[in-house]
Amino acid sequence: MSRILAINPGSTSTKIAVFDDDREIFRHEITYRGADFAGMDRITDQLPRREADIEAALAGTFDPGSFDAVVGRGGLVGPVGPGGYEVDDDFLDVITNRPVLEHASNLGGPLAKALVTKFGVPGAHAYIYDPVTVDEMSDAARITGVAGIERKSIGHHLNMRAVARKLADAIDTPYEEASEIIVHLGGGSTACAISSGRMVDFVSDDEIMFSAERSGGVPIKELIALAGSMPLAELKSAVRGGGGLAGLLGTTDLREIESRIGAGDERAALVFEALALGIAKTIAALAASLKGEVDAIALTGGMARSELLLAAVRERAGWIAPIHAFGGEFEMEALALGARRIVLGKERAHHVRDYLRTTHD
Template sequence: MSKILVINSGSSSFKYQLIDPESGERLASGLVERIGDSLGRVKHRCAGETLEEELPIPDHTAGFAEMERAFERAGQPLDGSALAAVGHRVVQGGDEFFEPTIIDDRVAERILALGVLAPLHNPAHHQAIVAARATFPDVPHVAVFDTAFHQTMPPAAYTYAIDRRVAAEHGIRRYGFHGTSHQYVSARAARFVERPLAELKQIVLHLGNGASMCAVDGGRSVDTSMGLTPLEGLVMGTRSGDLDPSILFHLHREAGLDVDALDRLLNSESGLRGLAGTGDFRDVRAAADAGDAQAQLAIDVTTHRIRHYLGAYLAALGGADVISFTAGVGENNAALRAGVCAGLEWFGIRLDAALNEAASGVAEPRRISTPDSRVAVLVVPTDEEAEIARQTWGLVGAAA
């Protein structure tokens, strides 16, 4: 009864993991994709084996039925009695949801309504929530919000300098994202360095296709790079990150781009893809190593932006005890880590080149700074699903 089913849903797919929240053990995982296409696919992994099947999956409800069938085919029936709860990742909680929340009809409706702030995410989460609640009606469902960890930011950090009435009417403020990852990594880093979380000043760099940074003071988010939406901040796979807002007016007037075209440009055709022709950092790095000047520029711009925020957060925190690199690029690209940390000895940041270049090997934190570095620089593999399971279990276990 202590198993948690973690759901991370998109508009045409959802990922799932069955987790023992007390041990963190993955009991099964899978993906249901191409929902609504003529032919969908279910991929289920359990006990070292992978089962795959292609068949029509008209909607998320059908997808959950196929997920159940995949568990049965793997000899691991997943009925309600096997679950303590279902934990749902929800990207946008607005300024309403500060912590993990039991999902009832009202909460589900509010998650959908907050889709105005996350149109690519919250409606898809809502579809999965409706389907999952119908599939497991007697099991508690819990929403874990990406934005919740950042609700501790002070007003100076989350307020935009626009007309306050307009901002209040339309919910315009910095919300931040990747909060589940930032929370997990900062807590895991504290355990690794064997110091109380409440004592530490930390900077977490979540660097993947989507990328953000967070200043964490005593376990609380005090600033983060993403804003009203996940577009603001760092250079990402296909997102521009920070830019002068007047660029949008200029492109509308001079290039005739309408709102939808500008949205596509900044969210889907910019970032690494816009600069180097591909949004995959591995491909960009390979091209740069082969002498592609444009790919090298993309890396330089990316590194410059990260260092820009790193300096800002060192100032905001008054220094740092721990800096952690995480997510796909942060965990696996030694050259980017070296570029970010180069020349920062003045701040007590000294990277050990050999430790930085060494492969992690296991999904455990490791130190890549020198013994005399005042700041511990770490690589900490993130585990958002484990954090969702932990928070879900913390809520339903406490209520049991």
């Protein structure tokens, strides 16, 4: 039997879970308010507080020497291949000193390392799995019409790859042979096209569809004009945090929007239609990357729980391939099962330094 501790740091929470083989035996969520991290400029300043809170949550239930591995969600380490990475000195150096962006998931690796030292069996390792900067995009998919600006693959890769495996099971096709489109619909929405197990194209939260709190793609000329008349911080918030449903309807809660529609709110109904249209256009764009050969499509994330949204997306994109729903996210399971495959020797852990040589030279 293998026992794995999984750690998923978000901006306002740290989720932890313990898996015995593929069975979840413990789950706990620690929530934070802005004031908890007041005065902490860097994400990594939050480490001591978050580490102490995880230790307190484990105390009494798990002793030192409990875990065969500890795995964290993370982080913005730069473009890397999919799978598991050992949290070694090179990784810690990059994520602490040169992350691509400040983001809560940058804490996953350092927290896993600290916790494996205290709660791991002798020789146990810390890992991250399918970090947010997994990048397997084809060369053509990277190019934009502005020389010097490339498309980036930064998104919900951990959940999307887990769902891609579930979708392959659902359509009874080996994952390595399937052509799939996976769309994560949440606070931020990102999507990918998978061909023979490889994410050949990716749609970022600032490209096509808007989400609960991010803008999706906006007309660039309009954005440039706005940039001349608005403080940068305000503009950033208009596209991220205060974009999407938040900016259009003043709430990020799709359930509330559905209630408004039910009560006859025409503006809510129009924005809802635009939300579904953006998702359908994203699917159609990714279908082009797969040359129209799409076996199946999956919608996942919190908004994929909405039957109303599923119906609206199926109406516009159901002609491309069957659309399956996997509401919510499967990140804790994906982390734990990925680390388990490494512990059992079914998968090899990578090292970030192997990518840094080719991508950061």
